[in-house]
Amino acid sequence: MNIKAILMGAATACTIAFGASAETLTLVNADSIGSPMDQMNAHFAKLIEERSDGEIEVNYISGNQLGTPPQVMDQISAGVVDAMGTAGAWLSAYAPDTQILTWGFTFRDGDHVFDFFNSDLFQDLTTEMRDTGRIRVLSAGPTEPRVAFLTEPLEEGGNFNDRKMRIPQIQSYLELWKALGAQPTQVAWSEVYLAMSTGVVEGAEGPPTAAISQRFHEVAPNVYLTNHVWATSTIVINEDKFNSLSPEHQEIVKQAALDSAVWAYDDATTRREEVLAKMKEGGATINQYDASGLQAAAREAVAKLEADGLWREGLFDAVQQQ
Template identity: 40%
Template sequence: MVGTASAQVSAVFGGADPLEGVYDRQNQKFVDLVNERGEGEIKLEFIRGEQLGNDVQVIEQVMSGAVQFYGDDFSFYANWVPELNIVSWGFLFRDNAHVEAFINSDAYKEAVEKLRVEQGIRILAAGPGQIRVMVSNRPIGSIDDLAGLKMRVPEIRTYLALWETLGTSPARVAWGETFLGLSTGVVEGAEGGISSLYGAKFHEAAKHVTRTDHVRIIAQIAVNDAWFEAQTPEIQELLTTAAQDAVKWQTDTVTAEQAETLEKMAADGATVTEIDVAPLRERSEVAVEKLEAEGFWPKGLWASIQALQ
């Protein structure tokens, strides 16, 4: 048994990823591990999809304590911790090992501690997630083809700046409305993790999938810090270990599934294309100095992350 409390601990995990998307499955894995290992002393309820709102809305509910857990793309926390704008900047990370090096860095630790102290959210575990690619209703063969493309971007300031830098005309459209937007031409392109795009069927509305691989997502599972601190040390350890195991499962699953998922998109009628991303990377690097001057993240942070081994 994990503890000696007589009453069962109950909590809610709020999802925001499409059903059967990789973070939806990661979060279900976490909930299942906690409920199984807790041996009846703790019970988590998982509310899937966007029943509680989008990512930002669910995070705000975790901050307030109305919901206890959340898991998805780490970059959404940049809305409250500006230093984290850096993680959604294009071509920041070379590979998964580079992502891990960042998670073990002082810069990461300082940012998540600021999130905990100022916003009441504790990150239980984080690890490499999906690679982000783009879909569009016309072929993208080079950076020139991005010029003026009406591009759906998430509610993250850095994504907006990135796609402006790459030449598109970004538009803020809710994730749940993007399929319709692509189908009707309200937007001409969108981007996201490979599994998330597939789960939302965006490749059916915009049949050109381009391997821009512009961002390596950091996956995470978080908890309301005050709620966590109120639990026994045994339950805290259970939750932390389960989160680490679920995020690790996600990383392994994403790595194994990405090529298969792209093949499924092609089988559904999409055209999957690899392009030379060097011009995109170069343009993103040229913009770094300007963004640091504008306060997107602290000066020198991009260079320090590049130096991580």
Template identity: 30%
Template sequence: MSKEIRKFCHGAAVAAMVGLTALSASAEVSLNVATVDAAGTLRNLAGNRLHTLLREQDAGVQVRHIEGPVLGNAAQVRDQVAEGSVDIIGTDIAWAAPYSNFLKATSFSFVFRDQEHLAGVLDSAMMAELIDEIAAEQGVRILGAAVLPSRAFFTKVTPQRAADFEGLKIRSPQLDNWLESYKAIGANPTPVNWNEVFLALQTGLVDGAHGLPVDVQPNNWHKAAPNVTDLEDMFGVHVWMINETRWSGMSSADQATLVAAIDEVDAWMTATAEAESLSTIASLLDQGGGVFITHNAAKREAVAALAGADKVVAFPEDEREAMRNKALAAGKALEGQATWWAPGVLDELQSVR
């Protein structure tokens, strides 16, 4: 196993507390937390839940949740955390990818077989070293990770084969791993800020977008791109990132309180997203008038029971496998290049059981 792979996973930042000098926990610690996403989205609700949980516990650590994109987009707020003007951001793990070439693999098409595969990697012993390295070099520490359901493509067209993604203009954040990921399946990635996606779909700037159904509903993508395609090509991961100086200035007791609250919120996020994903898709189909396309028979059956058999379409397994092989080949071609993961990383990830 390569050194870079061994660095990857971390256990909810508990290990990061070992060896820290305990500081006196006299005054209450007050932290600013930003989640950037619109009101009603899963991340927004998670920020509210973290605030409420700590307040109800009357803990020595309290948070003030700054809702919506008032401080900027995710990249801008992440940088504000690094410089210390914001204490914590709760966001997609993709925004931590610039801190580690290896983390880019968490947002690349078809790298992970399923949620269990991804969770197994995130929960392995490999993460703590990487987290400490990022904290030392970048001034930002990752606290906890919630593995979420698969993202889905929202499009005006109805993809039913791999070729249907060729040249499709898919909205992407301005991150090289996402850009290359969409190119890997033949699509044409088009950078658009998250809060501008609906307008981009409505005006035709993009043909589709990729996101968690529970986050799409309050952003109304389905009203401009009604067809929902779930190929389990990429899974959502939510992380919390805290300013390292702020973290190291907290007592070990306050660190433990914060981590415990984050772990509880992460468990809620995972359970909520999983429970609501298919019912949300059915609701999106009803509101937008589209169909649900997937290779997964169980998901087709579940959505058909909720929305009607005429609302589901099968994506052939062999077509999905063709997309998967194409994406993994593109990912392997990036190995060893500057700013990308080391040679052999994707094969080693695939070998994790």
């Protein structure tokens, strides 16, 4: 991957389109083209250019060209690229306590997620990320609850014991699915379809509006509405790049990010039922699921995980109070 060539190409195209006088912002999408995060990034870019009257040009690089979200996060920290919109789960590489975001049944609903992101507690969790990692969180918000996709159905009232479940490369996901009795296996998002179709894993989990573009329901048609973790979005920017902007441009970028987080939530909420219906039309079975047993198992594991340092002690209870 020639990152320098990609960046130079994007910059050249932007210069031709807009001229060379405006402030430029290199924005990266590290999720698949057409995914909810790609659409959120495109909305963010549009708002910036409209609200700045073209004074801020956005070089938008999409389609995994610069690597995975953790790889792009490293590039933002190093100042190679400026900004990215992606799932909030990836903040944990630079703000370990944010692994609480991907713990089971941490949040009651979307409003609770927004309240947490708007709290002093969240600001505290990401201070070192900004000051040392040089990555500022511009916005964060909920999108939708995650559900489970299985190649074979559960028994009536069954659990996930011994199921080989795909998880991302995030420690809290590993610990969660272990607590739920499954056999968690780390597989890249883009490889999940193949992993399920070949039996490497027996299931996966994720937000329906993102999973449909990966066609999870085609190879794992047993969909269970576990709603175990709230999927989230975030938009981050290199701290030094942000500080180089004028106060007026900083405000435009910040507000555009906040508005884009709300847009992503509204979009996912609107499309979720449509997506589930489309999966059903494609042959999937959409199952309601009593998650009380999963919730109890996740809650029981919290004390040990906090003692082991997965996140700071007392954080789970503090989030409940937001």
